[in-house]
Structures are given as structure tokens and as C-alpha cells.
Amino acid sequence: MSESSAIIEVSNLKKRYGNFYAVNGISFEVNRGEVFGLLGPNGAGKSTTMEMLVGLRKPDEGTATIAGYSLQKQNNQIKEQIGIQLQSTSLFELLTVKEIIELYASFYKKHIPIEPLIDDMILTEKKNSLVKSLSGGQKQRLAIALAIVHDPQIIFLDEPTTGLDPQARRTLWDIVLKLKEQGKTIVLSTHYMDEAHVLADRIGIMDQGKLIALDTPNNLVNNIQVESAIEFKTRIPQKSELFVPLQSVTNVVINHDFVTLYTNNLQDSLIALLELSKDQHIEFSDLNTRTSTLEDVFLHMTGRGLREE
Ligand code: ADP
Numbered sequence: 001m002s003e004s005s006a007i008i009e010v011s012n013l014k015k016r017y018g019n020f021y022a023v024n025g026i027s028f029e030v031n032r033g034e035v036f037g038l039l040g041p042n043g044a045g046k047s048t049t050m051e052m053l054v055g056l057r058k059p060d061e062g063t064a065t066i067a068g069y070s071l072q073k074q075n076n077q078i079k080e081q082i083g084i085q086l087q088s089t090s091l092f093e094l095l096t097v098k099e100i101i102e103l104y105a106s107f108y109k110k111h112i113p114i115e116p117l118i119d120d121m122i123l124t125e126k127k128n129s130l131v132k133s134l135s136g137g138q139k140q141r142l143a144i145a146l147a148i149v150h151d152p153q154i155i156f157l158d159e160p161t162t163g164l165d166p167q168a169r170r171t172l173w174d175i176v177l178k179l180k181e182q183g184k185t186i187v188l189s190t191h192y193m194d195e196a197h198v199l200a201d202r203i204g205i206m207d208q209g210k211l212i213a214l215d216t217p218n219n220l221v222n223n224i225q226v227e228s229a230i231e232f233k234t235r236i237p238q239k240s241e242l243f244v245p246l247q248s249v250t251n252v253v254i255n256h257d258f259v260t261l262y263t264n265n266l267q268d269s270l271i272a273l274l275e276l277s278k279d280q281h282i283e284f285s286d287l288n289t290r291t292s293t294l295e296d297v298f299l300h301m302t303g304r305g306l307r308e309e
Contacts, residue, residue, distance in 0.1 A: 013062035024209035037200030137168025
């Protein structure tokens, strides 16, 4: 096993479908014990990256080592080190929670005790219920139980909270943080910036098959030039050209009547905005200022929002 703290090393990985590169040459390292987030919009290539790393899709180019084993040559050794929860995980609907966990446990030479695992995944009350009767959040927690029953050191979670209600998402976040406390390394993909911010020690931002930034959440947000945003509604929809010349404004995004001005000097821009509104008789409401978020980082780098399809 490698001496370095990197437990996953990915070098120039590519996956092509016809002429289209779903993943187009990405390189990164994941440190032992960290939660590494892959953040990007739908279609960015997050699932394809994960599926290559867990051995489900063959890369067209590039190399990776996982827990010191070569992805190309030592797939079987890697399988023992990793746990996988993919979006496509399908569960046997007619087994009970306990039965399906016992079934998965039987696939491995050794496994962790099942009752505590059920408790940790907050499924105690559901352990004798059929899988098909579970809520979305409970199914996701069961999928994680199945991913970790053999006590892997690395866990891959592909968009684990997509489609869940806020409470179920938070329960899942707690579970991820608990797994991290136990020393697991977690690679998690998401298109929710708040999730990446809360859970990930470092985030790789993916767009169109490429990794366009990689850093801690705070550094990502602090390193973009844009420091703040001014948000307001206008009574009549306005054109962005009107706001572009305002002092210190670096970018303008208008969504119907909702205007966001990005600025590297909040005070200068606010004064200029107030003067403009007086001169041009622009009525606005719900004025709000805020510091940058990961959503802004993505917008700043790509010119598009994270949630646009
Ligand atoms: P994400 O997980 O970030 O939403 P994916 O990795 O699922 O992105 O997809 C990346 C791109 O690759 C998308 O444009 C998707 O349509 C395409 N893609 C994924 N799987 C296939 C496939 N089997 N055949 C052709 N295109 C695919």
C-alpha cells in the first residue's frame, strides 16, 4: 500500500461514447479519511467517473489506483476495499430489511455485526418490514447499509440524497459524517451545493466531463474574485445591460424579475445601484446582500447555474 495519504489516485481518466467524452481527462487524489465531493450539474460526468472507479465501466484512457491497487489490473482486490451505493442500486423488494442485509453479508468472507448496522442506519423500527414498504430516505439508508456491510475502507455514494425531503437529507448527512468519524474515506457526488459544503472536506467541481476546480469549500468560495452579491426584484423586468456599467459590478444575472449583481465592492455597487434606480425610476423590492456560495463559484467559472439542465 502506498505511503502517501492519498488512498485514491486518478490520472487523466477518460470515458467516451462514440465521439462524445462523458469524462474527458480528469485527475485528482482523495486523501485517506476525507469526504471528497464531486459537485456538478446533471450530465457533468460524475456517475461515469464513479462507475469507472468502482470497476463497472472500463476507462478508455487514464489510470487509477485505489487503496494501492491498480484499477486496470487488480479489480478483485479493489472490490474488497470499497463499498458502493449507486443511483441505479436496485433492491430486492420482497425481502425484509434484515433479510436483505443478511443476504449481502453472506456474499463476503467477513462482515460487521448486523443489528448495530441496522441501528446506525436508523432502520431499527423497519428491520422486519419489506423493502418495498420503505420511504425514499429509508431505502437510501438501506443501500448504504448494503454498501458497508463488509466494512470497506472506501465508500462511494452517488447522489445519495437526490429526491429526498429536507429531513431525510439531513438524516443521511448525519450518517455520512458518522462514517467519516469512523475513519472511512467517502467519495460522494451531488448536484446540491449545500450538501457539498456541509459534507465535503474537499470538492472537485465537474462540468462537461472535466474537473474545473478542486479545493476545500471555503477556499473555492474565497478564491473567486467575486466577494458578494446584491439581489433584488424589479417591478418590471429589466435588461442586464442596464446594470453592467455599475461600479465594481462583475456579473449580472437576471431571472424574470429577479436580479443578481455580483460585485467586488458591495458598498460602491449599492450606492451606484441606488443612484441608477433614482435616475431611471426603477422600482425594486426585496433587496438583499450576501457573500458568495458554491453556486456562485460554478456560475463564475462556467457562466451557467448548477441547476440548469
Ligand atoms: P452526472 O452523473 O454528472 O449526471 P453522467 O456521468 O451520468 O453525469 O453522464 C455524463 C454524460 O454521459 C451525460 O451527457 C450522459 O448522457 C452521457 N452518458 C452516460 N452514460 C451513457 C451511455 N451509456 N451511453 C451514452 N452516453 C452516456
